[in-house]
Amino acid sequence: MREIRKYVTMALAGVMILSFAGCSMIERTPESIQKTVLAKVGNKKITRADVDLALKPYLEQYKKQYGEDFENKEELKEPLKNMRKQQLEGLVDQEVLLQNKEALDVNPSDEEIQAQVDDRIKYFKDSTGSDDKYEEFVKSYGYDVDSFEKFLKTQAVVSMVVDKIVEGVEVTDEDVENNYNENKSTYTTKAGADVTHLLFAPAKDAKGNVVEGADAAAKTKADAARAKAVSGISLKDLSTSAEFKDSAKYEELGRVSFVDSGMVKEFEDAFKVLPANQVSEVVKTQFGYHIIVNTKVYPNDEVKPLDDTLKGTIKSQLLQQKQQDTYKDKIQELKDNMKVKLYEDKL
CATH class of the missing domain: 1.10.4030.10 (Porin chaperone SurA, peptide-binding domain)
Structure with a gap:
């Protein structure tokens, strides 16, 4: 209906x-x-x-x-x-x-x-x-x-x-090509990486204040988890393990640009220099302690080619306009x- x-x-x-x-x-x-x-x-x-x-x-x-x-x-x-x-x-x-x-x-x-x-x-x-x-x-x-x-x-x-x-x-092939060239940035994926991370956030009280000793405890957990990650255990598996399931949060952030990533500075500085599948050092941010792994790195900007599929999409958009x-x-x-x-x- x-x-x-x-x-x-x-x-x-x-x-x-x-x-x-x-x-x-x-x-x-x-x-x-x-x-x-x-x-x-x-x-x-x-x-x-x-x-x-x-x-x-x-x-x-x-x-x-x-x-x-x-x-x-x-x-x-x-x-x-x-x-x-x-x-x-x-x-x-x-x-x-x-x-x-x-x-x-x-x-x-x-x-x-x-x-x-x-x-x-x-x-x-x-x-x-x-x-x-x-x-x-x-x-x-x-x-x-x-x-x-x-x-x-x-x-x-x-x-x-x-x-x-x-x-x-109607829309001509020339119209399509001109639009593509004029808006090439729209069809460009910036250099970056597929980012995953494990976060250990210090415990906080009802007012949002970090509980005494919680920061050090979170750092200790992060150090222990990093050692296991370096030995070959994935961050995802660590997040569900008996040792860390109650203290770690695992996230797959997808493809994140090296420039203007939207991440806090400490996190961005760490992941953008990290080779693929290498475990980062423990990184401290305002949110807690992170262990980062880039599952894939894209070192260069990638421009989507003007293939038949993209031509069809652009042509349809231009015709509608x-x-x-x-x-x-x-x-x-x-x-x-x-x-x-x-x-x-x-x-």
Whole structure:
């Protein structure tokens, strides 16, 4: 069901991004509030009811969590307002697309639209598992079966218009290569090592202070463990041994860079000069006493080659960005050429 909600949420506002935000309420009836016009696109009015219908699952969640009076809770007003604002912008964009579909040469037949709708309904029914659960799912979004099908028809046309706008947008091999060269650091893994260590931390009291004698005890344990590690016992085995299981903590840190490792200075200074599989001296840091072993050392920076897999990844990312930019420019151009007005002060 979660995946279905994600699918429908994306359809509800083609290019909108949902986030939580607030609602400034005045003393009006719920009915009059729902009739409030929040935007005009040409002669089409978008009301608070339109926005709240699109946000129904989210508003219902607020109601379950905070109660029927959630709209008046001070901490929710700003989040609700922002959420409605972003949904409103999505509905405005949708209406702009619909009113310009002929100008963009999008004139689908009823059969073409119905084919897409049937496909989406099948997806929802397959995902919910039965007709009854499908109807229950539809109702959770504030629709009945017929009105939901009408909604899906609108979304099908919107999708066709968006496809038309980004039609012809492409990414060349040169674009991919330029992006790779300009961002080579992104595809570079710095010199470093696969680091493991065993930590002996001194015991502390309830206030976080080191217990008297605990530092020396931790150092003694670390020295004894190092001697056994040098003899060939792995740090991991030492951490589970009867002698050290109650005093040692073993960690595999994975690949850590020699530069800007994020480790405290004493630890970084020790591991970055340590040959592979050699046991370090006992290293003291603010956390306690460490024994370090680099299971593998990478002495040089490694640049990922521009192979077919990476080319495909970069191409996909660039295409998505180009399509988003093209869409954004076109939707703004369409808005500039028609009457679009948002009344955000009424949210």
